[in-house]
Amino acid sequence: MKQDEPTIYESVLQKGYSRRTFLKMCAALAATIGLDFSQSGKVAHALETKKRVPVIWLQMQDCTGCSESFIRSSYPKVESVIFNMISLEYMEVLSAAAGFQTEEAEQNVLKKYAGEYILIVEGSVPKEAGYLTIGGRSGGDLLREAAEHAKAVLAFGTCSSWGGIAKAKPNPTGAQPISAVLKGIPIIRVPGCPPIAEVMTGVIAHIVTFDQLPETDMLGRPKAFFRHRIHDKCNRRAYFDAGLFAESFDDPNLKAGYCLFKLGCKGPTTYNSCAEMRWNGGVSYPIQSGNPCIGCSEADFWDNGPFYTHYSKIPLTQTTINPETWGAAAVGAAALGVGAHAGITAAVKHHKEKQQDKGDQNE
Numbered sequence: 001m002k003q004d005e006p007t008i009y010e011s012v013l014q015k016g017y018s019r020r021t022f023l024k025m026c027a028a029l030a031a032t033i034g035l036d037f038s039q040s041g042k043v044a045h046a047l048e049t050k051k052r053v054p055v056i057w058l059q060m061q062d063c064t065g066c067s068e069s070f071i072r073s074s075y076p077k078v079e080s081v082i083f084n085m086i087s088l089e090y091m092e093v094l095s096a097a098a099g100f101q102t103e104e105a106e107q108n109v110l111k112k113y114a115g116e117y118i119l120i121v122e123g124s125v126p127k128e129a130g131y132l133t134i135g136g137r138s139g140g141d142l143l144r145e146a147a148e149h150a151k152a153v154l155a156f157g158t159c160s161s162w163g164g165i166a167k168a169k170p171n172p173t174g175a176q177p178i179s180a181v182l183k184g185i186p187i188i189r190v191p192g193c194p195p196i197a198e199v200m201t202g203v204i205a206h207i208v209t210f211d212q213l214p215e216t217d218m219l220g221r222p223k224a225f226f227r228h229r230i231h232d233k234c235n236r237r238a239y240f241d242a243g244l245f246a247e248s249f250d251d252p253n254l255k256a257g258y259c260l261f262k263l264g265c266k267g268p269t270t271y272n273s274c275a276e277m278r279w280n281g282g283v284s285y286p287i288q289s290g291n292p293c294i295g296c297s298e299a300d301f302w303d304n305g306p307f308y309t310h311y312s313k314i315p316l317t318q319t320t321i322n323p324e325t326w327g328a329a330a331v332g333a334a335a336l337g338v339g340a341h342a343g344i345t346a347a348v349k350h351h352k353e354k355q356q357d358k359g360d361q362n363e
Helices: 008-014 019-032 037-049 065-070 078-085 100-112 139-147 158-162 197-210 237-241 252-256 323-362
Strands: 053-059 086-091 118-122 152-156 187-190
Touching: 008 019, 008 037, 008 078, 019 037, 019 197, 037 197, 053 100, 053 139, 053 197, 065 197, 078 197, 086 100, 100 139, 118 139, 118 158, 152 158, 152 197, 158 187, 187 197
Parallel strands: 053 086, 053 118, 118 152, 152 187
Antiparallel strands: none
C-alpha cells in the first residue's frame, strides 16, 4: 500500500466518527472473531496501525445470495467493513462503474498490490466452455489470474466451497469448487447457502486485524465459526435427548419446541454457527423458526437425499445412535427413575411414620 494512505483508524476519523465509536467497533470485531472483551485493545492497536486492505470480489456461477447476505451484516456493520477496513476495488454487485472501468480497477489492484490484496470468490467454476465468460474471458482464467498473487483466497458460499447447487445432478455445466481450479493455493472455505453475514465479515476482520489467516479445520473452514455442529448448540437439543420429536409440520409440539429430526433436520451432521450467531442480526435461525436444517453448508447438500425425510440413524457422525430407539429408552429410563424415586419416597415416609408410632407408644 502507498505510504501516504491513511490507517484504518484515520479513515474512521475522516468520516466523522469519534474515537468512542471506533472503540465500539473494535469491541464488536473482537466478539465476532472469537476474542473476549479484554482483547479489544489488541484489535484497536491493529486497526490504528494498519492500512485498509484492497479486495477483489469475483462472482462465478452464483445467484448473488452471498453478496446479498454480506451487505446485511450487523456486527460489524458492513459499512464499517467496506468503508473503513477494506478497499473494495472490484465487485460486480456493488461497483458504481461498469464495463472497461471496472476491469481497469481490477487490473490496477493486480499490478500495484501484488501479495497485499484479498481475493473473495462467490460461485462455482464450470468445466464446460461457454457457460461463464466475463469481458471476453472465461471465468476460470480470470480466477487463476486473480488468485496468483493474492494475500488470501476466501471461498464465500457453498458453490465456491463445494460446487453448490450448480454441481447438483446432472450438473450440465460441469460446475466445480474453486479448489479444483486453484491447485496448491490455500483457500479459506466459508460455506453456506448463503453464509451468515457476520461469519463473512468476521473472517475478513481476522485477516485485517492479525495479518494472518484464521485457524482452520481439516476441510479449510475457520474453526471459530465451524467448530460445532448445529445440533450441538441447538435450542431443541434437550427434546432430542429426551426422545421428543415433532411428527409433522402441523404438529402442535413443533411450536412447543420439540426436535425436528423426524422432519428431516440435518443439524446433527452440519457444521455451522447458525445456532450460536443466528441470522438477521442474531434474531433467529431456521430450526428455531420451525424449519429443519437442510445442511446447506455441507458438500453436495442438494443431492444428499430429500430435505424433509429423516434418517433412522445419524450417519457419518459421533452420534451413531438411533434417535427413536434412544428416545424410547430415555423415556423408559425417566419413567423408571420417577417410579424408583416415588418408591424410595414412600419407603422413607413409611419408615418415618413407624418411628413416629414407636415414639408415641414409648410415651
